[in-house]
Amino acid sequence: MMEKNPKQAFLQIHPKDNVLVALRDLAAGEAVSFQGQILTLKDQVSAKHKFTLQPMATGDEVFMYGVLVGKVTQSLPQGTLLTTQNLKHAAGDFSQKTEEYQWQAPDISKWLNRSFMGFHREDGQVGTRNYWLVLPLVFCENRNVEALKEAFLKELGYATSSQYQLQVRELVNQVRQGQDLKKAPLPIISTYVASPRVFEQVDGIKFIVHDGGCGGTREDSENLCAVLAGYCVNPNVAGITVLSLGCQHAQVSILQEKIRERDPHFAKPLLVFEQQQMASEAQMMTDAIYETFVGLTQANQCHRAPAPLSKLVVGVECGGSDGFSGISANPAVGYAADLVAALGGSVMLSEFPELCGVEQELLNRCVDQETAGRFETLMRDYAGRALAVGSGFDMNPSPGNFKDGLITDAIKSAGAAKKGGTSPVTDVLGYGQYVRKPGLTLLCTPGNDVESTTGLAGSGCNLILFTTGLGTPTGNPVCPVVKVASNTQLATRLSDIIDLDAGGIIAGDKTVQETGEEFLEYMIGLASGEYDTKAMALGQDDFIFWKRGVSL
Known part of the structure; x- marks a missing residue:
């Protein structure tokens, strides 16, 4: 991990690495000193990009973060800028758990007696917010959901x-x-x-719309019900209003079954209105308004009370990553994740395409062979599905990633995995499954930011830490999303969407550990309702369900 060194111009992330990362713009012909040798740069190297530590021949392997991240496609002199023209994706193979993992947990003594003020639910979960949720089982009801949104928000003071x-x-x-x-x-x-809230203890009424529930595969509709069930069970939700057309694949009975699987004693108000069983659409809407209003009066009786930090369920996510993300924001979030895990809380690491190349490390961190086997199966199945449609994991990086130094998926993945910290992997879940254990869980989601955050909230997260190097506005309807900038320039320029700045690590002003501790303190205040995130203030309530089938 980086130590404080404000004069540092480049970084070797891991002793095994044969490339260096520029921390500031370096000029062609500039001489840099590294471990007693002088390197003369052959190219201009912009901050966040990488250059060779030694001469390399065609086919030579490139290592970053101590793992294979690519192979060079031509002979490269020492000090050459790595680009998409001279480096191609390559990643190490993986198979089973091959060694036992020993974890050195961080010092948590200063947080042992700390708590946050949360909303206690009957199932033992604790919410960081108290929301009422309105959702459709099928896209046919989106207009009615939007009509309820227009009717409720302004009159109740949430507009x-x-x-x-x-x-x-x-x-x-x-x-x-x-x-x-x-x-x-x-x-x-x-x-x-616009106006004072009518229900002071209800943090908001959240309205979800989506394009699923019918017309695709039955698998997609059932998986949608599973994710929506997770939103119903999520501790940040006090009650739910469901609009159903009636004839769609995503039936009310499936949603109810999925809820019971997650909580057999589910006790929250679940108000269901099925249009095709009503005398008219107007009658359905009138009934929905009345019963939802009554439910809101009940939700308003909930009050915050102290809860141990072990009740935190923190999702870790990245989007719009840059060449600093894996050096500053992601490791700092990873250290905060380790603190949460050591305190008995739960952490969920998502985005399986961005774990490409670090699979063996994660397999070895699994607590047992069964857990490792689930991870390996999900990774290979996902990779196989991607290849079947002509899009392997190597195609994950975006144009923005390339521009800012993430030129292979393995480079991106090795940095992205740092969000998960170093704690043992206690569980592995598929998309739509609900959190079961404390410690670090690997949750199979796409790299798509919103599909991933949608999955994290549906799996029970009551907070999400979201790192970005380029600036991503993603939020979530029921789960506060904290936006963490990898560099201070971004945090300053897009201060309207960024909550926290990890750029002090790059500048040499702070260590990863110091920054991670600051992040935990921020989460405690956020979980207690002392402040909202920028995405919450902007009403950035993104919901995109991950479809895996074809449209029929």
Whole structure:
């Protein structure tokens, strides 16, 4: 891990690595000193990019984070910039758990008597927020969900007016007054709540819409019900209103079955309205409004009470990653994850395509062969499905990743896996399965940011730490998403969507451990409702379900 060194211009992440990472822009011809030798750079190397530590021949293996991340496609002199033209993806093979893992847990003494103020549920879970959830079982009901949203939010004090509405209002005034349209001055302000809340203990009414539930495979519809059941059971949800058409694949009975699988004694209000069984759509909506309002009065009786930090269930996610993500934000989040695990809490590491190349390390961290076997099976099955449609894991990096130094999936993955820290892997789950054990769980999700965060919330997370190097606004309807910048420039430039800054690690001002401890303190305050994330303030409630079948 990086120590404080504000003058550092480059970094060797692991002693086995044969490339260095530029921490600032380096000029072609610039001489840098490393372990007693002088390297003269053959190319300009922008910050976040990598250059060779030694001459390399065609086919030579490149190592970062101590693992294989690619092979060079041509002879490269020492000090050459690595690009998509001279490096191709390569990753190490994996098979079974081959060694026992010994974990050196971090010092948690200062947090042993700490707690957060949460909402205690009858099943023993503790919420960090108290939401009412409205959801459709099929896309046919999306319009009705949107109608309920319009009806409830403004009248109950949850509606927000944004700078964009005010800007349109200003332009309308200019037109009405016969003025020439002027771009400036248009008001630019923070989002604000329009009126006081009617239900002070209810943090919000959250409305989900989606494009599933029918028309695809039965597998997709059942999996959708499983994820929605996870949202119903999620401790941040106090009660649920469900709209169903009636004839779709995603039947009410399937949702109820999936809920019982997750909580056999489910006790939250579950209000179901099926349109084809009603006298009219208007009657269904009228009934839904009345019963939901009554449910909100009940949810408003919930109050925060102290809860041990072992009740935290923290998802760790990355999106819009850059060449610093695996050096600053991800390791710092990983250290915070280790603290949570050591305190008896749960951590969920998702995005299986971004674990490509570090599978053997994770297999060896599994607590037993059965857990390792589940991980290996899910990884190979997912990789096989991707190849079957002509898109292997090597195609995961985005143009933004390439531009900022993540030029193979293995480079991206080796850095992304750092979010999971170093604790033992106690469980492995498929998409839509619910958290079962404390410690680190591997959750099979896509690398797609929203499909992944949707899965994390559906698996029981009550907080999500989301790292980004380029800037990603992703949020979630029921689970606070904390946006962590890998570099201070991003944190400053996009301060309206970024919550935490790990850039001090790159600057040499802070260590990974110090930053991770700060993240844990932030999570405790967030879990207690002392503040909201930027995504929450912006109403960034993203929900995309991961479909794996064809459309029929």
